[in-house]
Amino acid sequence: MSSRGLSRWFDRKGWAALLVGAPYLWLVVFFLLPFLIVIAMSVATKTPTAPPYSIGGEHPWINLGSFGRVLTDSLYLRAFLTSVFNALVAAILCLLVGYPMALGLTRVSKSWRNILLMLVILPFWTSFLLRVYAWMGLMGKSSWFNGLLTDTWNLLVPIDWAVKSVPMMNTNFAVVLVMVYTYLPFMILPLYASLERLDPTLDEAAMDLGSRPSQVFRDVTLPQSIPGIIAGGMLVFIPAAGELVIPTLVGNASQPMIGRLISDEFSQARDWPMAAAIAVALLVLMVVPTMIYSHYQARAEGTK
Amino acid sequence: MEEPFLRIEGVSKVFGAFQAVSNVSLTVGKGEIFSLLGGSGCGKTTLLRMLAGFEEPTSGSIFLDGRDIAGVPPWERPVHMMFQSYAIFPHMTVAANVGYGLKHEEGLTKQQRAARVAEMLDLVQLTPFAHRKPHQISGGQRQRVALARALARQPKLLLLDEPLAALDKKLREHTQFELMSIQERTGVTFIVVTHDQEEAMTLSDRIAVMDKGQVKQVGTPTEIYEYPNSRFVASFIGSVNSFEARVIERTGGFLRLSVPGLGGEVVARDVAGVVEGQSVTLAVRPEKITLSKERPEAANTVQGHVKDLAYFGKDSLYRVELPGALLQVHAVNARRGDEGLRVADWYDAVWLSFDPGSAIVLVD
Numbered sequence: 001m002s003s004r005g006l007s008r009w010f011d012r013k014g015w016a017a018l019l020v021g022a023p024y025l026w027l028v029v030f031f032l033l034p035f036l037i038v039i040a041m042s043v044a045t046k047t048p049t050a051p052p053y054s055i056g057g058e059h060p061w062i063n064l065g066s067f068g069r070v071l072t073d074s075l076y077l078r079a080f081l082t083s084v085f086n087a088l089v090a091a092i093l094c095l096l097v098g099y100p101m102a103l104g105l106t107r108v109s110k111s112w113r114n115i116l117l118m119l120v121i122l123p124f125w126t127s128f129l130l131r132v133y134a135w136m137g138l139m140g141k142s143s144w145f146n147g148l149l150t151d152t153w154n155l156l157v158p159i160d161w162a163v164k165s166v167p168m169m170n171t172n173f174a175v176v177l178v179m180v181y182t183y184l185p186f187m188i189l190p191l192y193a194s195l196e197r198l199d200p201t202l203d204e205a206a207m208d209l210g211s212r213p214s215q216v217f218r219d220v221t222l223p224q225s226i227p228g229i230i231a232g233g234m235l236v237f238i239p240a241a242g243e244l245v246i247p248t249l250v251g252n253a254s255q256p257m258i259g260r261l262i263s264d265e266f267s268q269a270r271d272w273p274m275a276a277a278i279a280v281a282l283l284v285l286m287v288v289p290t291m292i293y294s295h296y297q298a299r300a301e302g303t304k
Numbered sequence: 305m306e307e308p309f310l311r312i313e314g315v316s317k318v319f320g321a322f323q324a325v326s327n328v329s330l331t332v333g334k335g336e337i338f339s340l341l342g343g344s345g346c347g348k349t350t351l352l353r354m355l356a357g358f359e360e361p362t363s364g365s366i367f368l369d370g371r372d373i374a375g376v377p378p379w380e381r382p383v384h385m386m387f388q389s390y391a392i393f394p395h396m397t398v399a400a401n402v403g404y405g406l407k408h409e410e411g412l413t414k415q416q417r418a419a420r421v422a423e424m425l426d427l428v429q430l431t432p433f434a435h436r437k438p439h440q441i442s443g444g445q446r447q448r449v450a451l452a453r454a455l456a457r458q459p460k461l462l463l464l465d466e467p468l469a470a471l472d473k474k475l476r477e478h479t480q481f482e483l484m485s486i487q488e489r490t491g492v493t494f495i496v497v498t499h500d501q502e503e504a505m506t507l508s509d510r511i512a513v514m515d516k517g518q519v520k521q522v523g524t525p526t527e528i529y530e531y532p533n534s535r536f537v538a539s540f541i542g543s544v545n546s547f548e549a550r551v552i553e554r555t556g557g558f559l560r561l562s563v564p565g566l567g568g569e570v571v572a573r574d575v576a577g578v579v580e581g582q583s584v585t586l587a588v589r590p591e592k593i594t595l596s597k598e599r600p601e602a603a604n605t606v607q608g609h610v611k612d613l614a615y616f617g618k619d620s621l622y623r624v625e626l627p628g629a630l631l632q633v634h635a636v637n638a639r640r641g642d643e644g645l646r647v648a649d650w651y652d653a654v655w656l657s658f659d660p661g662s663a664i665v666l667v668d
Contacts, residue, residue, distance in 0.1 A: 201387050201391040202391050202393060202394075204358055204378070204387070204391065205385075206404070207358075207377075207379050208356055208378050208379075209379075209408070209457065210379045210405050211379055219393075219404070224394070
């Protein structure tokens with residue numbers, strides 16, 4: 001092929017190939033290759049070298065010991081359970097708080113909508129760490145916030161149950177609270193996107209046919225926003241389950257979440273194969289439900 | 305006097321600074337097909353939404369079957385609506401859509417509900433599509449789902465917002481007659497909002513012509529067409545040739561008018577409330593004018609020549625130029641013939657004549 005023919009071929013096919021190929025290339029270089037490295041590491045053997053593992057070498061070539069520990073050691077199992085529980089509670093609370101906000105966004109005038117949407121995203125403009133530290137201050141024993149909660153508690157319960165301060169810091173409650181605060185926009189935005197597409201005349205039609213507003217919500221709005229609920233739920237649940245910073249800063253050290261264990265194995269224990277095995281297990285735990293969901297989603301769309 | 309089925313009394317609706325409906329009073333009888341006809345922004349849809357309960361009148365009241373329905377929320381009104389966009393629930397099957405309103409009907413067993421849905425699907429001939437989702441059926445079928453859904457609860461009043469606007473021409477004509485036959489079978493009172501005068505004329509028992517939030521005229525299609533009460537109604541419904549005129553004399557049930565546009569005098573049937581010397585508008589429908597080569601023996605004749613001619617098959621439209629005006633004349637091609645047998649050809653000198661009874665004299 002002459003060079004002119006080549007350039008003409010590129011003009012015809014090349015740009016399209018480049019456009020389609022770029023995201024794949026990105027995924028291969030920044031996701032698939034690192035992930036393959038992590039998988040390889042997870043079946044390697046821990047060595048006192050730098051880097052502290054070796055793949056292959058002596059028999060056995062593939063060392064499944066790390067996975068064995070992930071599946072049997074109660075420390076890891078409990079960490080998985082804590083992570084899934086905290087992430088699930090955070091996702092559900094985000095849904096309960098975020099749904100009315102997203103619905104409210106669709107019901108206000110266009111100009112108000114833009115302002116409110118801005119306010120939803122506004123917290124991202126300050127550093128994430130700064131916001132977590134702010135919460136640490138609020139939850140601490142001597143803060144006004146804790147004082148207010150303490151006074152309210154003491155006012156409502158019998159005198160025997162009175163406390164000096166509400167224990168918030170270093171609890172799972174604190175982890176969930178800060179995660180809800182941090183991930184709320186990830187719930188609101190997909191919910192808003194799916195609610196905003198709904199045709200308001202459908203609500204009127206349901207009302208016209210005898211439904212009160214609460215029934216309209218149950219029969220018309222809620223079923224049509226399920227894709228948004230699932231998208232928002234996953235956007236909150238998946239990063240929350242692997243969260244490292246929030247449990248480290250405000251969580252209970254004796255009840256670690258899985259992200260904390262991965263970090264500890266990498267840095268303190270220098271057991272990279274173990275860290276990699278936990279990471280792979282976490283990924284499987286997150287990916288399988290996602291795949292099941294998209295399978296049913298595709299089927300539902302196929303029958304539509 | 306017996307209380308009419310639906311009585312709208314002095315109803316106005318103001319949105320901010322915009323007067324959408326102003327002081328509308330109407331009565332509709334039971335089992336009638338009543339149309340609200342007007343251009344966009346004339347207030348017809350707002351009036352319909354006030355009947356459905358989506359808007360509350362700023363002033364005035366609405367009585368349905370003798371009961372004031374002000375403040376009754378939409379879900380408690382025995383009034384159902386067929387929306388212009390049909391507003392079919394996309395996540396439910398056709399049968400679930402039709403049965404949706406029945407969920408709220410107390411004292412219905414599951415079987416009775418299913419039977420009512422089946423009956424409604426049969427009424428609109430959608431039984432084979434009961435288990436399809438809305439996006440799996442055609443636009444015409446969706447329209448019928450919307451109709452069946454609105455009729456399922458046996459409303460006292462069915463509101464139809466531009467029921468045929470989204471259908472193509474062939475389907476529209478067919479659906480018009482279907483709507484009329486369904487109305488006859490169910491006996492439900494229909495209120496139709498439309499901007500399409502032909503649709504209103506064929507469907508309705510009576511029509512209210514609306515403009516700028518006001519009702520201009522209420523009457524049967526014939527009354528509206530043949531006896532319009534204002535220039536707006538005359539020109540909105542069908543086409544019309546209109547001229548400035550002045551009343552010269554009022555005698556013996558006739559008016560003698562001076563019409564400068566027609567270059568002389570015209571005799572028209574007398575109308576109430578006209579005085580000699582008054583300025584009025586003379587309107588003549590194109591099909592009421594007779595066109596001939598020879599001067600006819602008639603009360604009102606003028607001479608002109610054919611400027612333009614459009615042949616439509618069953619009829620032809622002539623544009624006849626007079627010294628001071630251009631007139632449209634519609635002539636039915638009652639006999640078959642080749643081009644040479646046409647009444648008149650381009651540039652021919654012709655005589656136009658019309659009956660005093662066909663001349664519409666408008667004060668407004």
